[in-house]
Amino acid sequence: MEAFFDTRPRVERPIRTTGLDGVQGVGALSAEACRACHPAIYDEWRSSIHSQAWIDPQLQGELEKSDNRWLCLSCHTPLLVQHDRWPRGLVDGDVERPIVSANPRFDPALREEGITCTACHLLGDRIGGPGIAQGQAPHPVAVDPRFRSGELCLSCHQASAIYEGKSFICVFDTGREWREGPYDDEGQTCVDCHMPPIERPVGLTGPPRQVRRHWWRGAGIPKIEGRYPPAEANVPGLGLSAEAQGAALSLTLSNANAGHLLPTGDPERWIQIDVTFTDASGGTVGSPFQHRIGQIWEWSTPPRKRSDNRLAPREVRRLSVAIPAGASQASIEASSHRISEDNAGYHGLDGYPRSVGTHHLEVALSPP
Ligand code: HEC
Ligand code: HEC
Numbered sequence: 001m002e003a004f005f006d007t008r009p010r011v012e013r014p015i016r017t018t019g020l021d022g023v024q025g026v027g028a029l030s031a032e033a034c035r036a037c038h039p040a041i042y043d044e045w046r047s048s049i050h051s052q053a054w055i056d057p058q059l060q061g062e063l064e065k066s067d068n069r070w071l072c073l074s075c076h077t078p079l080l081v082q083h084d085r086w087p088r089g090l091v092d093g094d095v096e097r098p099i100v101s102a103n104p105r106f107d108p109a110l111r112e113e114g115i116t117c118t119a120c121h122l123l124g125d126r127i128g129g130p131g132i133a134q135g136q137a138p139h140p141v142a143v144d145p146r147f148r149s150g151e152l153c154l155s156c157h158q159a160s161a162i163y164e165g166k167s168f169i170c171v172f173d174t175g176r177e178w179r180e181g182p183y184d185d186e187g188q189t190c191v192d193c194h195m196p197p198i199e200r201p202v203g204l205t206g207p208p209r210q211v212r213r214h215w216w217r218g219a220g221i222p223k224i225e226g227r228y229p230p231a232e233a234n235v236p237g238l239g240l241s242a243e244a245q246g247a248a249l250s251l252t253l254s255n256a257n258a259g260h261l262l263p264t265g266d267p268e269r270w271i272q273i274d275v276t277f278t279d280a281s282g283g284t285v286g287s288p289f290q291h292r293i294g295q296i297w298e299w300s301t302p303p304r305k306r307s308d309n310r311l312a313p314r315e316v317r318r319l320s321v322a323i324p325a326g327a328s329q330a331s332i333e334a335s336s337h338r339i340s341e342d343n344a345g346y347h348g349l350d351g352y353p354r355s356v357g358t359h360h361l362e363v364a365l366s367p368p
């Protein structure tokens with residue numbers, strides 16, 4: 001049965017584990033087992049989107065609508081034991097017509113953990129890491145440079161697959177965007193920005209060492225209210241300033257802080273700048289101005305990218321907005337969006353957090 005996966009590309013292949021008993025000295029594959037000795041890391045991971053990669057309401061909404069769900073699982077629930085069923089083959093090679101069997105080793109509680117600790121840290125029958133332990137770990141440790149280099153992240157964040165005759169594709173290009181930008185050359189990896197350093201013991205005891213937070217905060221939009229890393233876990237990618245220059249308001253936007261395109265990842269995400277003008281009595285004057293930064297796709301067969309005006313790392317973009325007559329104040333707001341109201345409605349996602357405000361500037365305009 002598992003032989004099927006050997007015929008498939010890496011993005012479709014889940015991680016096979018030797019048994020449900022997990023790693024020697026730990027006894028299970030679950031994050032709950034790691035928690036006993038790494039509670040601070042557990043709490044951070046639990047607030048992260050990685051721990052919600054299965055329970056994500058949007059993923060659940062999308063899975064209901066397609067027979068291609070097995071294609072999604074190698075990144076969202078990477079261990080094979082997290083899958084309730086698995087394909088043995090495909091009817092006519094069609095990825096939407098898998099021949100499935102029940103997985104006798106399926107662990108439902110582990111599936112809830114999404115991208116769990118062992119999805120990243122299991123290396124055969126040992127625990128892989130950056131090489132911090134000093135012989136005190138109760139479990140076997142394997143030092144692997146992929147943890148620091150960002151290479152581990154790329155196994156899911158740099159992946160693409162084209163499915164001929166289908167209206168969906170798999171495009172995660174964050175790794176390439178980073179490689180082509182300045183940060184890779186300067187030695188700054190995904191880990192440097194998304195896992196900020198902190199001094200603390202690796203386990204429950206032992207001397208404090210420089211280790212890393214397990215937060216991976218992105219654009220700042222939670223999946224579930226109250227379960228998201230704090231603001232200090234990352235900064236917004238966008239840089240924004242504004243000043244009046246004669247009859248125009250001059251806006252300077254930049255990808256100040258993201259090591260890849262802004263926004264990156266899911267093609268539906270976008271950033272929006274809204275400008276409104278008011279007069280001395282606070283009433284709105286002129287028409288509001290809006291600028292959208294993102295991609296637009298047409299989900300035809302095959303899918304087509306219609307436009308893409310995302311900001312490359314450190315790219316600066318200047319916009320000029322005419323100031324309407326009578327305006328005495330400009331209000332500029334930037335926000336980050338995950339999904340449009342229409343698409344959220346289509347997936348039945350009422351109350352799903354869809355956006356977050358990131359910047360708010362007020363500019364006083366001198367009277368004419
Ligand atoms: C998405 C992948 C990923 C997941 C999931 C993950 N880790 Fe890590 N972990 C890393 C990376 C990358 C490093 C290396 C950080 C560094 O360079 O110091 C690391 C480092 C560590 C370290 C070494 C100390 C430190 O913080 O650097 C420990 C211990 C650890 N992880 C435990 C865990 C536990 C326990 C969980 C689950 C609660 C977990 N990890 C989940 C990627 C992951
Ligand atoms: C019984 C306690 C205990 C349990 C359970 C445990 N660990 Fe550890 N682990 C430790 C200790 C202690 C160290 C640090 C040892 C040292 O400083 O020499 C460590 C070190 C590590 C490291 C650092 C490796 C390196 O050198 O970079 C990683 C990664 C790690 N653990 C991950 C995990 C994961 C994932 C789990 C769950 C599958 C887990 N641990 C379960 C106690 C435990």
Ligand code: HEC
Pocket residue numbers: 049050052053054056059074075076078115119120150152153154155156157190191194195216217218219220221
């Ligand atoms: C096993 C696959 C996998 C690995 C390895 C992995 N990620 Fe992810 N990552 C995902 C998935 C899947 C999501 C989105 C889950 C969702 O939204 O349902 C995600 C989401 C994220 C987010 C967005 C969080 C947000 O706020 O929306 C960031 C940032 C991120 N990952 C960074 C990293 C970094 C840095 C590494 C390497 C240390 C890494 N990831 C390793 C699969 C992975």
Ligand code: HEC
Pocket residue numbers: 150153154157174175178183188189190191192193194217218219220234235236237238257258259260262263264265269336
């Ligand atoms: C120089 C710092 C930096 C580096 C390097 C970096 N990132 Fe980011 N990343 C950010 C910032 C800042 C954001 C928040 C962007 C925003 O405001 O939308 C972000 C956002 C993300 C998101 C979330 C997208 C979203 O819309 O929520 C993902 C996923 C991500 N990064 C993955 C990665 C991966 C994978 C790498 C390595 C290939 C990486 N990042 C390298 C700073 C960085």
Ligand code: HEC
Pocket residue numbers: 011056058059062063068069071072073074075076155156157159160170172264265266268269338339
């Ligand atoms: C190659 C690994 C991979 C595969 C396969 C994959 N995903 Fe993801 N998925 C990711 C990563 C990485 C992210 C985070 C991207 C980001 O937000 O930057 C993500 C994010 C998501 C999100 C959250 C989007 C958002 O804006 O918050 C949903 C929903 C999702 N994936 C659904 C699916 C579905 C449905 C499938 C199968 C058709 C699938 N994924 C297959 C890696 C994968």
